[in-house]
Amino acid sequence: MNDPIDATSPVPDGPGPAPSADAPTRPGALLHVDHVSKVYGSGHTAVTALDDATMAVDQGEFVALLGPSGSGKTTLISIIGGLLSATSGTVRIGDVDVTALSRRELTRFRAERVGFVFQSANLVPFLTARENLLYVATLVKTPKKAAQQRADQLLEELGLADRAKNLPEQLSGGERQRVAIGRALMNDPDLVLVDEPTAALDTALGRQVVQLLRREIKDRGKTGIMVTHDLRMVEYTDRVFEILDGHLTHVEEPSALKH
Amino acid sequence: MSLAGTEIKRAKLRFGLLTGAVSLLVFLVLLLSTLSGALIGALVGALQGLRTDGLVYADFARDNIAASRMEPSVVDAVAAVPGVANAAAVGTFTTAADIAGQQVDVQVFGFEPDGPGSPSGLSDGRLPSAPGEAAVDGGDVAIGDTITLDPAGTDLTVVGLLRGAQFNAIPTMYVDLDTYVEAAAATNPGLPFVPINAVAFAVQPDADVATVASAITSDVPGVKGYTRDDAVALIPGIESITQSFGILVGLTFIIGIVVIGFFFLILTVQKLKPFTLLRAIGTGTGRLAATVAIQITIVVWLASAIALGLTLLAVRGLNTGIPVQLDPQLILTTILAVWIFSLLAGLLSIRRIARIDPASAVGAR
Ligand SMILES: Nc1ncnc2c1ncn2[C@@H]1O[C@H](COP(=O)(O)OP(=O)(O)OP(=O)(O)O)[C@@H](O)[C@H]1O
Ligand SMILES: [Mg+2]
Numbered sequence: 001m002n003d004p005i006d007a008t009s010p011v012p013d014g015p016g017p018a019p020s021a022d023a024p025t026r027p028g029a030l031l032h033v034d035h036v037s038k039v040y041g042s043g044h045t046a047v048t049a050l051d052d053a054t055m056a057v058d059q060g061e062f063v064a065l066l067g068p069s070g071s072g073k074t075t076l077i078s079i080i081g082g083l084l085s086a087t088s089g090t091v092r093i094g095d096v097d098v099t100a101l102s103r104r105e106l107t108r109f110r111a112e113r114v115g116f117v118f119q120s121a122n123l124v125p126f127l128t129a130r131e132n133l134l135y136v137a138t139l140v141k142t143p144k145k146a147a148q149q150r151a152d153q154l155l156e157e158l159g160l161a162d163r164a165k166n167l168p169e170q171l172s173g174g175e176r177q178r179v180a181i182g183r184a185l186m187n188d189p190d191l192v193l194v195d196e197p198t199a200a201l202d203t204a205l206g207r208q209v210v211q212l213l214r215r216e217i218k219d220r221g222k223t224g225i226m227v228t229h230d231l232r233m234v235e236y237t238d239r240v241f242e243i244l245d246g247h248l249t250h251v252e253e254p255s256a257l258k259h
Numbered sequence: 260m261s262l263a264g265t266e267i268k269r270a271k272l273r274f275g276l277l278t279g280a281v282s283l284l285v286f287l288v289l290l291l292s293t294l295s296g297a298l299i300g301a302l303v304g305a306l307q308g309l310r311t312d313g314l315v316y317a318d319f320a321r322d323n324i325a326a327s328r329m330e331p332s333v334v335d336a337v338a339a340v341p342g343v344a345n346a347a348a349v350g351t352f353t354t355a356a357d358i359a360g361q362q363v364d365v366q367v368f369g370f371e372p373d374g375p376g377s378p379s380g381l382s383d384g385r386l387p388s389a390p391g392e393a394a395v396d397g398g399d400v401a402i403g404d405t406i407t408l409d410p411a412g413t414d415l416t417v418v419g420l421l422r423g424a425q426f427n428a429i430p431t432m433y434v435d436l437d438t439y440v441e442a443a444a445a446t447n448p449g450l451p452f453v454p455i456n457a458v459a460f461a462v463q464p465d466a467d468v469a470t471v472a473s474a475i476t477s478d479v480p481g482v483k484g485y486t487r488d489d490a491v492a493l494i495p496g497i498e499s500i501t502q503s504f505g506i507l508v509g510l511t512f513i514i515g516i517v518v519i520g521f522f523f524l525i526l527t528v529q530k531l532k533p534f535t536l537l538r539a540i541g542t543g544t545g546r547l548a549a550t551v552a553i554q555i556t557i558v559v560w561l562a563s564a565i566a567l568g569l570t571l572l573a574v575r576g577l578n579t580g581i582p583v584q585l586d587p588q589l590i591l592t593t594i595l596a597v598w599i600f601s602l603l604a605g606l607l608s609i610r611r612i613a614r615i616d617p618a619s620a621v622g623a624r
């Protein structure tokens with residue numbers, strides 16, 4: 001399942017935008033992405049979606065991953081979240097080497113340590129908003145009472161208390177994304193990974209959802225990575241990583257992007 | 260929280276229709292096997308139920324008791340064969356009878372109350388012990404009723420009721436041999452003697468029935484010996500009837516299983532998106548597979564309960580002309596088989612679930 005990991009690969013010294021030079025300088029970071037590459041397919045049809053990406057994110061940080069369509073954003077957070085195996089390189093979260101986990105271990109890792117908000121089809125259609133939250137608690141065997149309390153609290157915070165018993169099809173797009181955020185936070189994960197949470201929303205609603213996301217992540221001291229290609233959303237984040245054609249670069253301040 | 264139960268609760272119509280379809284198929288299987296069991300029982304129950312180790316027919320009868328005619332003296336010849344403990348005459352013929360003012364066809368068996376060849380399956384009363392008494396299976400009679408055989412004019416008093424003792428799927432009455440001879444002679448005037456149709460024999464405790472039957476065939480001229488089971492299996496037409504019903508029941512069974520298997524595969528394919536999402540957020544393949552297995556179990560057992568109710572109603576409501584009883588063991592076996600094979604058919608869905616790539620949950624693709 002996992003590609004062999006070349007832990008001894010040297011730091012690249014070739015041309016191109018300097019890789020996140022800060023990675024080694026953040027020894028206490030929660031997330032370490034080290035020289036990760038991903039090649040889809042092989043031979044003639046091979047596509048290098050990610051080329052030697054290196055980054056580090058501190059505990060409690062909320063960062064943006066910005067880039068045009070097809071640049072490799074989804075590929076990168078899929079590898080970070082243990083959904084996709086890297087072709088080379090390593091990903092560490094805390095003391096876990098994600099790239100070394102077996103298929104079964106990855107399933108558990110995702111349930112326990114990662115909260116995902118996907119771009120679409122985020123919720124289980126036959127479960128209500130509240131049940132979508134309660135379900136993930138069963139994956140880590142949270143006691144029922146505690147799970148119910150936590151789900152109700154999250155729904156309350158997300159302004160969904162009166163929508164708890166609604167099925168996803170009875171919710172608006174923004175409400176659905178908010179439920180997904182609640183679902184992602186339900187198991188108290190180390191890392192919250194969010195892929196284009198605002199793609200299906202208009203600007204005002206998009207801002208509202210991202211603000212809420214920031215608040216939840218910050219209040220809980222979580223570490224968050226939000227994928228977006230919308231420059232207007234990066235102002236809610238602490239740092240921005242830019243990705244272009246699979247090459248990851250780093251921009252220190254969100255304000256630096258405001259041209 | 261159970262995914263399986265919650266989904267069923269949210270998709271009542273879909274699962275209701277599936278349960279309905281499955282219950283009709285299980286009903287068909289149950290009814291067909293019950294009816295075929297009843298029909299075969301009514302055709303051959305008499306021979307199956309005879310208290311005897313084996314039977315002897317005339318060798319020209321081609322294994323058919325109704326075509327067999329033998330002189331009564333054959334009984335002594337059979338009794339003399341080594342290994343035979345006891346032998347007794349059995350006579351049978353079909354005639355008309357007057358039961359409570361109704362003309363019906365009946366089968367009459369004559370047996371010797373002290374010898375082998377008496378019927379089993381007494382559900383009420385007793386077996387006949389005196390001339391003019393009869394134990395009866397079928398024909399809507401009660402103990403104490405009088406049945407008149409036509410055209411013999413013999414009056415029979417019902418002293419016992421039998422179950423599973425019919426022959427040729429018509430009401431069947433068992434009388435002592437003297438009564439039988441009297442009725443048969445009156446039915447066929449001018450016969451020099453009333454022939455017997457079969458000799459029932461019991462073997463000695465340490466003897467093998469099949470071996471003794473062959474010994475009878477070779478030792479007594481003009482006859483053939485059978486074990487009771489062989490005699491039943493060789494009744495003309497029984498094999499093809501059993502096979503035909505077997506094919507009907509088997510096909511209905513297979514169709515039911517295939518319907519369940521494909522239906523759940525369709526449900527699974529329709530749910531690939533949520534299943535992929537569930538895998539992505541950390542659900543193991545085993546839990547999703549268990550969801551399918553639990554749903555199959557719920558559908559099959561609910562459908563079986565409905566089917567059992569329908570079968571009960573049908574058995575009561577249908578006038579088949581033969582006694583039909585539910586066989587609990589047959590029903591339980593059938594339902595268990597449907598369940599187990601449905602779970603196997605569910606492997607189609609589980610295989611599909613195992614192939615899910617959780618990574619495809621991400622992004623807009
Ligand atoms: N399963 C796959 N097989 C082959 N190529 C793939 C696969 N998934 C992604 N790619 C390719 O890898 C590159 C990066 O894809 P990725 O989905 O990571 O981009 P993205 O930045 O998320 O784009 P978008 O903003 O459109 O979602 C693209 O060129 C894409 O076509
Ligand atoms: Mg993407």
